[in-house]
Amino acid sequence: MSIANLSYRAVFSLVLKRDLTIAMRHKDDIINPLLFFVIVVTLFPLGIGPEAQTLSRIAPGIIWVAALLSTLLSLDRLFKSDHDDGSLEQMLLSPHPVFILVLAKIVAHWLITGLPLILIAPLLAVLLHLNEQSYGALMLTLLLGTPVLSLLGAIGVGLTVGIKKGGVLLSLLVLPLYIPVLIFATSAIDTAALGLPYSGQLAIIAALFIGSLTLAPFAVGAALKVSTN
Amino acid sequence: MQFDSFSAFLNMGGYGFYVWLSFGVSAALIAGLLFSSLTSHTKVIKQIGARQQRENKLRQVRKNRQNSTTNNPNEETQ
Amino acid sequence: MWKxxxxxxxxxxxxxxxxxxxxxxxxxxxxxxxxxxxWALAFAPADYQQGDSxxxxxxxxxxxxxxxxxYFGMAIAAFTSMVWQFKLADASAAAMAPVGAIFTAIALITGAAWGKPMWGTWWIWDARLTSELILLFLYLGVIALHNAFEDKNLAGKAAGILTLVGVINLPIIKYSVEWWNTLHQGSTVSKLGKPSMSIDMLWPFVFCFIGFALxxxxxxxxxxxSEILTRNSIRPWVRTLVSEHLSKHIAQEKNNAI
Structure with missing residues (x-):
């Protein structure tokens, strides 16, 4: 079977497997953003003071902002090494739709950075005395929200991957786009702390997720075509 | 005219500082933008002109060199 | 029809x-x-609640x-440039970005200067001010991306993609900020609601608005x-135009010297 007649699913899983294998060989790529996430969250009590009441009030915001920043930190790797060794160009030249390839890469990125973040978040929530009723909301918002971060961030990476010092520029481009996710996620967690239903906020984050899932890969594809020229 | 005197106009019913601050800052920003746009236009023209002159000079030099080689072929062979 | x-x-x-x-x-x-x-400064009547502020x-x-x-103009330009590969649209988008950023900054600063006498603080996380601040960030992102590329055509394409992504996000951001603001609104009294506009207040506003738009x-x-010139610097018409301009400039300088 030649490469050209692979089905979409086969292409998707091929790229996904490739990216996951590469990530498994560089384990520090997975651990470092996670470590950053933990350290940023620990800095806040040191800066603000250890009162449990204050901390539990601001815990959702801190955890989410730290999640945004650590995602941002890990984004750079999404296309960088592939761009440097030329395999990105090969992918864009392949007969398969860019949409599928880009989506596979983004899913791989989320599995590498988003998922560990979700798993470690409850631990940090304990450190910040998060309200006991909010744990479910925290996990659900992270589960729905971090893919949005990866998807939107991929657009920024696609635009800056050809630029030498793209790191700082990336944060300037991407962070404003993260604001809606931040607002609705923290508000869902806050609402959950009051014991009220937070399905409305979750629905909006889900809508953001679906919207960015369908639109972002096209934008990333266009951006990559500009960057690889 | 809403104001009795010039000092009343400057005072703006006690809000003078805020009113003049916002009008002044806006005027300054717009003036700066206008100035930079105008100077950048002449700068662009000058840049293109400078590059053109450099290219012309290079072309001239190349032509001279060609001429000299075609005119005195003996010098080259010696 | 469109010929x-x-x-x-x-x-x-x-x-x-x-x-x-x-x-x-x-x-x-x-x-x-x-x-x-x-008209606005000297002749328009003062508001009965806010006075001359x-x-x-x-x-x-x-x-x-x-x-x-x-921003919407920039998005339309980016869209036309992307769909019809229309390079002039990129030039116009590049021309709009700094102007938009400056006007966003003006809106923010005047908003703060209005807020100080009305609310008692320079900054308040009011929905409109906040979304204006985020709009400024979007503008700065577009400008920074423009400057990051050496090749102006590439820069235009990249900035166009970012502008289109931004324009899809802008309503979402705006509504989420408004929603967030109503959620967190404390005891602040918003006096910046709709001012009661009488006719003699409206006319100077119309003039100001048209004037600023122009x-x-x-x-x-x-x-x-200038964007057109930089993008077409090797075309013959630009070359003749530039050399004419420069020779006129030199002649002027000579005249001044005499």
């Missing part, structure tokens, strides 16, 4: 066309702005709505012309 538009897709034609309308635009802008500003409104509101309008058009025209 009359086609000549303007030529950089040379649109360069000369904008050069022709530029003085008229500038003159009209000065006319409307001077009438509007003098209400006069900031005549700068703040036009700047705020123009800052949004320029001013924006003028500045965008000036920047658009």
């Amino acid at each position: 009359w538009l086609h000549p303007y897709a030529n950089p040379e034609v649109s360069y000369h066309f904008t050069g022709k309308i530029l003085p008229w635009l500038g003159a009209l802008a000065t006319l409307f702005l001077s009438i509007g500003i003098i 209400f006069r900031i409104f005549y700068v703040h509101v036009p700047a705020a709505s123009l800052s949004m309008g320029i 001013l924006v058009a003028t500045i965008i025209c000036i920047r658009f012309r």
Whole structure:
């Protein structure tokens, strides 16, 4: 079977497997953003003071902002090494739709950075005395929200991957786009702390997720075509 | 005219500082933008002109060199 | 049907066309702005609640709505450039970005200066001010991306993609900020609601608004012309234009010396 007649699913899983294998060989790529996430969250009590009441009030915001920043930190790797060794160009030249390839890469990125973040978040929530009723909301918002971060961030990476010092520029481009996710996620967690239903906020984050899932890969594809020229 | 005197106009019913601050800052920003746009236009023209002159000079030099080689072929062979 | 538009897709034609309308635009802008500003500052009646601080409104509101309008203009330009591979649209988008950023900054600063006497603080996380701040970030991102690329054509394409992503996000951001604001609104009394506009307040506003819009058009025209020149610097028409301009310049300098 030649490469050209692979089905979409086969292409998707091929790229996904490739990216996951590469990530498994560089384990520090997975651990470092996670470590950053933990350290940023620990800095806040040191800066603000250890009162449990204050901390539990601001815990959702801190955890989410730290999640945004650590995602941002890990984004750079999404296309960088592939761009440097030329395999990105090969992918864009392949007969398969860019949409599928880009989506596979983004899913791989989320599995590498988003998922560990979700798993470690409850631990940090304990450190910040998060309200006991909010744990479910925290996990659900992270589960729905971090893919949005990866998807939107991929657009920024696609635009800056050809630029030498793209790191700082990336944060300037991407962070404003993260604001809606931040607002609705923290508000869902806050609402959950009051014991009220937070399905409305979750629905909006889900809508953001679906919207960015369908639109972002096209934008990333266009951006990559500009960057690889 | 809403104001009795010039000092009343400057005072703006006690809000003078805020009113003049916002009008002044806006005027300054717009003036700066206008100035930079105008100077950048002449700068662009000058840049293109400078590059053109450099290219012309290079072309001239190349032509001279060609001429000299075609005119005195003996010098080259010696 | 659209054939009359086609000549303007030529950089040379649109360069000369904008050069022709530029003085008229500038003159009209000065006319409307001077009438509007003098009327607003000296002749418009003071608001019965806010007193003379209400006069900031005549700068703040036009700047705020123009800052949004320029972003949408940029998005339309980016869209046309992407769909029809129309390079002049990129040049116009590049010309709009700094103008939009400056007007967003003006809206923010005048908003703060209005908020201080009305709310008692320079900054308040008011929905409109916050979304204006985020709009400024979006503008700065577009400008930074423009500057990051050496090749202006590539820069235009990249910035176009970012602008389109931003324009899809802008309503979402705006509504989420508004929703967030109503959720967290404490005891602040919003006096910046709809001011009761009487006719003698409205007329100077109309003049100011048209004046600022014309001013924006003028500045965008000036920047658009330099963008056209940088993007077409190797074309023969630019070369002759530049050499004519420079020779005129040199002749002028000689005259001055004599």
